[in-house]
Structure formats: C-alpha cells, structure tokens
Amino acid sequence: MSIADVAIVGAGVVGCAMARRFALEGAKVVLLERGADLLSGASKANSAILHTGFDAPPGSVELSCMQAGYAEYQAIRESFNLPLLETGAMVVAWSDAEKAALDGIEAQARANGIHDVRRLTASEIRAREPQLSHRALEALLVPGEHVIDPWSPFLAYLLQAKSHGAEIRFATEVISGGFDGDIWTLQTSTGEQRARTVINCAGLFGDRLDARLLGTASFQIRPRKGQFVVFDKAAAALLRTIVLPVPSERTKGVVLTRTAFGNLLVGPTAEEQQDRERATVVDDTLRGLIARAVEMIPALADAGVTAVYAGLRPATEEKHYRISAHPDRNWITVGGIRSTGMTASLGIAQHIYKLYEEMGHRHVPVAAPATPRVPNLAEHEPRDWQSAGYGEIVCHCEMVTLREIEQALSGPLAPGNFGGLRRRTRCGMGRCQGFYCNARLAQLTAGHFASPLAVGDAA
Template identity: 70%
Template sequence: MDTADVAVIGAGAVGCAMARRFALEGARVVVLEKGADLLSGASKANSAILHTGFDAPVGSLEQACIRDGYAEYMELRESMNLPVLETGAMVVAWTPQQRDALDGIEHQAIANGIHDVQRLDAAEIRQREPHLADSALEALLVPREHVIDPWSPFLAYLLQAQAHGARILFDAEVASGSFDGEAWSLQTARHGMLRARTVINCAGLFGDRLDRALLGEADFEIRPRKGQFVVFDKAAAALLRTIILPVPTERTKGVVLCRTAFGNLLVGPTAEEQDDRDRAATDEATLRGLIGEAEAMLPAVAGMPVTATYAGLRPATEEKHYRIRHRPERNWITVGGIRSTGMTAALGIARYVHGLYAHTSPHRQVATPVSPRMPNLAEHLPRDWAMPGFGEMVCHCELVTRREIEAALAGPLPARDLGGLKRRTRCTMGRCQGFGCHARLAALTEGRLSVPMTLPAGAEA
C-alpha cells in the first residue's frame, strides 16, 4: 500500500491551505474530506473579511498566523487572480463606554504592529460614511482590513496542492485508524484503507472527536457557536464603503456590517452556543434583530429587500486561543479551535504547522510552483458575462453564464454538489434564490454531480 507523507483530514479553509503548504514543501499529501466537496463544513459560511489581526491577543499564536496569512495572501493574490475589495474598517463607538474602550483597542493594534490605525471623530466618520447613523461618536480606522471572495482562495489552494501531487478524496470520513510507530493506517468507508506517516487534524467542528477516536484523548472540546447572517439586496451596498466593526467583548467580536465581494451588504454574525455540530438553522426573531441592528447603524437601509439569510457554525472551544498541538511521538498534529479569524490566518497556520513538522521530516521544496488562476466572481472586477462567447445566461440574478457552469463542472476539482457549484459560480445566490434557474441547472448538471439536483415536478429545463 502506497504511504503518503501527510494526511490532511478536513478540506475547510485551514485544510486547503495546509495541503497547499505541504505539497509546495515537497511532501506527498492526501486530503480526506468527509463532505461531498471542499468547504462543506464550517468554512462555507465565513464572513470574507481579510483581517490584519489588529485586535488579536498581543504576542499570541493567533496574531502571528493572521499577520503571516495576510501577508502571504497579498503576495499570491495576483498570480492566482484572487480579488480584494479595498474597504478598510472602522471600529465604531456608539456609547461613551465604547468610546472609552477605543484607547485600549488602538494601543493593542499598535502593539500588534498595525501602526496605520487612525482615530476619527464624529465629523470625520460622517465625512467617510455619510449614511451612517448620527449616534456614531468616535471610531478607530483600520485601513488595511478588506473584503475578499470567501470561497475561491481555498479552491485555488487545493488546486495548487493537487498540481503538485496531492490526492484529494471526498466522501472520505475517517472511521478508524491505528499507528504502528512509523505510519498511520486510516480506514474510510468509501476509499478503504489509506496510509500516511503523519496526520494533520483539520477537522474543524469534529476535531476533538477525531483526536479522541484515534488518539484516545483530546485536550480541547468543541463548543459550536452559531452565527446568523442577513444579506441585503445589491442596492444597499451603495450606502456603505467601509467595514463597520463593533467594539468587541470578551466573548465575541460582535455584529459586523459590510459590503460583500459579490455586491451585497451583509450584517452578522450572531454568537449563539449550541450542541448540534451538523445543523445551523436561522430563526425569524434573530434575523429581524439583525435587520434592526443594521438599520440602527445605517438608517438608509430600512426597507431594503433582503436577498438571503444563512447561518454557520464556528468551532469555538472552552478557551479562546487556537488549539494547535504537535505530538511527534504519534506523528500527529492537531489544528483545533480555529474560529472567525481562520480564513485570513489559514496560510499562516499552514506555515506554522509545517515548521513543527519540518523539524522531524524535512522534504525538498518545489522549485517553481504552478499557480492556478481563478475565474473572477467579484462584482467590482470584470465578470465572465462581459466577455464574448459565454453561450447562455443561466442565472440571471447573479449573471452566471453557461460557460462558467461548464467550467465549474469540469477540470481537476469539479463541483460535486449544488453547494460546490454555488461556491464556484454564485449561481442561485441572487434575489430569486434559484427559483428562476434551478430547473436549468438540474438539466445541465444531470449525471455530473455526486449529489444530484432534483428537477421540480412538471418543470422544463
């Protein structure tokens, strides 16, 4: 049986970045994802904010990984055609108590190496954001906090890993495993037994359970934290250009108001503890509360149509910091407790983990990496519909062409379910939420998805 150098368990944001880093470092990598496609767990519902780490704990591993991840993303974004919507962010104080807290946040940002933060008074806030509520008293401007495409970077990382020899296996939940002193034997229902010298646990919401099942113990406990979001119609995005951040609390970063790369306006997330690790449901009362918060911050959004609502789960633990542990005697590295900053920090986390691994298992780094170029999904840059020969407009709300659909269903990592197709093209994500294009998509994808779409009774493609 062929033995990989590294098995990465989980193809979320961190797992994709991990596979890329280890493949670029010359390791033979296999990725085991229990879902039908990448980002099928917690990572699919990220808020798409590229963080500077200005408010991370000073000197923490989290802060270092955010810093390194941000820098690497900015280095590779042009070669991979990854968009950045340059918005900046303001931490806004709405009460005198919050205004008093801005001093500490500013000092923390400077201690974290973010020296370009600026204090804005009420007049300067309104000059920058004229539609923001008059109750904004003061703010801390963080110029390099930006918005990105929440999904394309991680597909790019996995494609690059694959181009350098990584095997990507879906529907590959690890049922059991054993370590013989040299390598792990991992049993999966669909793909049988696989062997790898080292295992990197990037299983997100199930990371503690994987540690417990294969190691016999876990030194952390996942406590799922649900976040609900409201997405306003594209017309609302014209009301705001800066990410509006709250003054954080000990428990949560709070509710954010920002534009999306896809041309909408988003408010969320909430922070709700729950036991269920599989299901993230929305509820009307909470969504109405979010809309109320958005209207309080941005009164002009009142009455704007809501395009979508959704909820995601964050793999919080009983402690606030990242839970990364190397067990060299077992050839095992756990990457747990990676919460809302994980999207930005993923590349930095991967570098850090490889540093742990390289002390015991060095490889020869790839001399000339292949960089896949991603199709643009961001609204502020040219889209496929503006190019000749796109063939057919399949999703009219999001202007998704048949050429984009066909490309997403082909290639080395094609979409394997509707969620994967949505994350590769934006189809069904607009005002009608798929009402107008579902039947056509079902016809175009027939026989091509591992989880087939169903054609509504009596519908014609």
C-alpha cells in the same frame, strides 16, 4: 498501497491551505474530507474579511498566523486571479463606554504592529460614511482591513496542491486508525489510507477525531452558530467601509460590510449550541439583525433582503487556537480555529509546517510551482458575462454564464454537489435564490452529482 507523507483530515479553509503548503514543500499529500466538496463544513459560512490582526491577543499564535496569512494572501492573490475589495474598517463606538474602550483597542493595535490606525471624530465618520447613523460617537479606522471572495482562494489552493501531486478524497470520513510507531493506517468510509503523519484539521469534529485516534482530546468543541442577513445589491451603495463593533470577551460582535459579490452583509450572531451538523436560521434573530443594521444605517429600512443563512464556528472552551504537536505519534492537531481562520489559514499552514520540520521531517520544495488562475466572481472586477462567447446567462440574478457552469463541471476539481457549484460560480445565490434558474441548472448538472439537483433546491 502507497504511503502518503502527510494525511490531512478536513478540507475547510485550514485544510486547503495546509494541503497547498505541504505539496509546495515537496511532501506527498492526501486530503481526506467527509463532505462531498471543499468548504462543506464551518468554512462555507465565513464572513470574507481579510483581517490585519489589530485586535488579536498580543504575542499569540493566532496573531502571528493572521499576519503571516494576510501577507501571503497579498503576495499571491494576483497570480491566482483572486480579488481584493479595498474597504478599510472602522471600529465604531455607539456609547460613551464603547468610546472609552477605543483607547485600549488602539493601544493593542499598535502593540500588534498595526501603526496606521487612527481615530475618527463623529464629523470625520460622517464625512467618510454619510449614510451611517449620527449616533456614532467616535471610531478607530483600520485601513488595512479588506473584503475578499470567501471561497475561490481555497479552490485555488487545492488546485495548486493537486497540480503538485496531492490526492484529494471527498466523501471520505476517517472512522478509526492505528499507529505502529512509524506509519498511521487510517480506516475511512472509502477504504484504507496509510500515512507517516496525520494533521487534524477536522474543524467541528476535531476533538472527536483526536479522541478516536489518540485516545484523548485536549479540547472540547462547543459549536457557535452565527446567523447572517444579506441585503440586496442596491444597499451596497450605502457603505464603503467595514463597520466593526467594539468587541466583547465572548465575540467580535455584529459586523456590517459590503461583500465581494456586490451585496451588504450584517452578522454574525454568536449562539452556542450542541448540534455540530445543522445551523438553522431563526426569524426573531434575523429580525433583530435587520433592526441592528437599520440602527447603524437608517436607509436600510427600505432595503430588500436577498438571503439569510447560518453557519457554525468550531469554538472551544478556551478562546485561543488549540494547536498541538505529538511527535511520538506523528500527529499534529489544528483545533479551535474560529472566525479568524480564513485570514490565518495560510499562516497556520506555515506554522504547522515548521512544527512538522521540528518533528524531524524534511522534503525538497517544488522549484517552480504551477499557479492555477481561478475565475473571478467578485463584482468589482470583470466578470465572464462581459466577454464574448459565454453562451447564455443561466443565472440572471448573479449573471452566471453557461461557460462558467460548464468549465466548473469539467474542471480538474469539479464540484461534488450543488453547494460546491454555487461556491464556484455564484449560481442560484441571488435575489430569487434559484427560483428561475434551478430547472436549467438541474439539466446542466444531470449525472454530475451523487445527489441530483431537483427543481426547487436552493442549498
């Protein structure tokens, strides 16, 4: 069996970015993911906001990774055909206490190098966002905060990694392993894997992986559930700027934002739970989210809801990232990457590669990297149905074409389940949640998934 330079465990946003970075640096990479597809865990429910880091802890690894990740995404996105919905964001004060807190948030933003922030008076808020409740007292405008596609970047990163030799093994859980002082031998659900270095990007199970293979874990995952409500596409016309709350010590709070797919999103909640596998939606909580959204934009009282969903974040007993290197064991842990992980992912990969080099490892970087272009899913950019020869519209709610479905299923990194197909095409994610298109999708995907799509499935 060949020996990989690096085995990365977990194909969430961080694992995908990590595989890309190490492959581009010339390392022989294998990526091990227990789910059937990329972003099968916490990462599939990210909020898709590209953060500047204006409110990150000053001087922190989180801040440096966020800003490096932000810069790299901006530098590479056009070559990958990745969208950017330029919105800006406002941290809105709804009470006198929150208004007083804006001074500290502005000072922190400037200390973090975000110098284009500025205060908005109540009248300036109304001029910018006429549908926002007049209860808004003041705001801090952060022009650099934007919205992206929450899934396609990470498909692009894996496609690039794969094109430079990375091996990607889905439905592969790391069960045990041993280190002989030079090589790790990992026992997985799909066979043995040998690697010189292991990078733990296992997200919600990162502490357990450390405990299982290192004998101890320096942190404890405390799953934090976030519930979301997605309003119908017509609601997106009511807002153009991301509306952020004044954050608390525990959470960034509930956000109101447009999505790249033409909807309006409110969420997430922040609810600690024990279960690391399931994130269920709760009717009372969802009603509370809708009520909060209506408080902010009264016209949403008449808006329909397209979907509700919940996701889990790998929070720990401490707020900061839990990154640690173990040079004597050829092991690096990347734990506790919470809500900022999507933005920071590329920067985290840069940071980890530097730690890897400090452990004495060197490779020859790829001289002329291949850059695969992924299909655009964003509503503000041209979609496939607008080009001739698409065959048929399979999902009318999201205008997903037969050509898009067929290309996804036959591509170099085909989806491993229906969730993966949804994240590659948006099929079944619209107003009817697959009610009208699932029968056709079941036909088209027959033989492609280990668990066949049954008519009526919506997950």
